[in-house]
Amino acid sequence: MSDVVEGFRSFPVRLPAGVTYWTVVDGGLEPVAAADEFLINARLGRDLAESTTRAYATSIALYLRWCARIGMGWPQATVRLGRFVHWLQHDAGGGENLVVLDRPVRGARRVNCVLSAVREFIRFAVSTGLAEPTALEPLYDLVPDWDLPLELRGEGQARWRSRARHRLREAESLVDAASPEEILGLLRVCRNARDRFIIVAMWRMGLRRGELTGIRREDVHFVADASRLGCGIAGAHLHVRRRENVNGAAAKSRRHRPIPADWLVVQAYDRFMAERDVCRPAQGCDFLLVNLFRAPLGAPMRPQALNELLEALSRRAELERGIHPHMARHAFGSGVVAAGATLDEFKELMGHASFTSGEPYLHPDPRRLRAAVEGVPLPREIPGEVDW
Structure with a gap:
């Protein structure tokens, strides 16, 4: 099964029509079918930019690499996504074991971007029958909508909405302007x-x-x-x-x-x-x-x-x-x-x-x-x- 092969990475694919998108290949350079289906749909069906599919592919490759290291299939590994967050923060790469450094190798914003791509991938897989609905349950919490703006809330009693369960708190940063x-x-x-x-x-x-x-x-x-x-x-x-x-x-x-x-x-x-x-x-x-x-x-x-x-x-x-x-x-x-x-x-x-x-x-x-x-x-x- 290619989904548990070590060495996943993103890879560009140029279609005959001239459109380029990025997919995920395993150690044998075989495309990961579910990831490939998600990424080509993002490029053609949702008209996302090539650079966006590249970022998605890189993030999904990281997730699949981690799944291979813990010996779980990617649909089942969502129950351990908290450990994936820790791995993203502290794994220096290049080895079989976790290499803990004195500071994170990926910042909170980068980790959150990877998690967002993984959630999109899992949601697509569930909606298209490539994964069981149970794969989604560990990813979201149900929370009341009181924190939303009034125009986005329903009338009367609080309604419930899903919120991503795994998300690091990012330091508030304001990109400075050149003087x-x-x-x-x-x-x-x-x-x-x-x-x-x-x-x-x-x-x-x-x-x-x-x-x-x-x-x-x-x-x-x-x-x-x-x-x-x-x-x-x-x-x-x-x-x-x-x-x-x-x-x-x-x-x-x-x-x-x-x-x-x-x-x-x-x-x-x-x-x-x-x-x-x-x-x-x-x-x-x-x-x-x-x-x-x-x-x-x-x-x-x-x-x-x-x-x-x-x-x-x-x-x-x-x-x-x-x-x-x-x-x-x-x-x-x-x-x-x-x-x-x-x-x-x-x-x-x-x-x-x-x-x-x-x-x-x-x-x-x-x-x-x-x-x-x-x-x-x-x-x-x-x-x-x-x-x-």
Whole structure:
């Protein structure tokens, strides 16, 4: 039975139609049937991004590896999921026995992501008859709905809902935004127009790295009259569309959205295109961001290349901390709010599915908080005597 073979790992599969998804294979490189069915359904049936199926496959492979080590089948091992949590936290890998380190090898957030993928997998297996319903019982508790917002609760008596039983408490962390000084520091040490355009595009348009590396030249409408391009949107802008991309880039949202560009973005783009046009291999590539200075020339840049670029620029600029792409996106989100954008404008520009998705992106300056408090008007007269 392949489900109890040591050495499970994630593996990419490219379908004849050109779609790539990630599955789980055992030590003999045979796909695990139940996991494969779940992952291909997630990719094709739910239209999840390739990167999402990769994260799911990696998490399920960890679970199957642990099941093999304790000698239980994956449907039955859910009764010991608490031990799986401990294994995720402390197993250093590479050995048959548990290697306990002085600190966890996986943080609470990473462990919770693995558990979420495992629960999704088990739920799918039960719903499709690949596992008995009893496999679900150890995963959830029934709790009253009093802690839910009023609009999500029923009227009258409390109703019951299922809640994941195994979940670590994550430390509250707010991803910091890159400061204007840090962004300018990166721009000063850029050695070419392409790198400057990348920094400016993330800083002034809030693009995710997967969105930016997936932009095609046809998506860029940096012209005064876009109607000539068959587009009814006025002003310089570009379109973010979800596609299948050979470089692994993917827009997070399925919904297409246009993003306005200011004069700084357009200026950086013009200088980048002048540099790009000199590279002959790049002229035949429809991707906007391509390799101009390393092989393979003209090939689309990978999303991870943006992380590598910002890490190198941070070191070159001698910044106190490394800047990564999402910090530039956070800087854009904070700037939009500080400029007075409404919630619906902020949500649309950031490409969020809900208003609550934007909470981690809000980084109000302490001076603005003080100004907001001091801006609350005092009454002209305080009736009666107040003992201050």
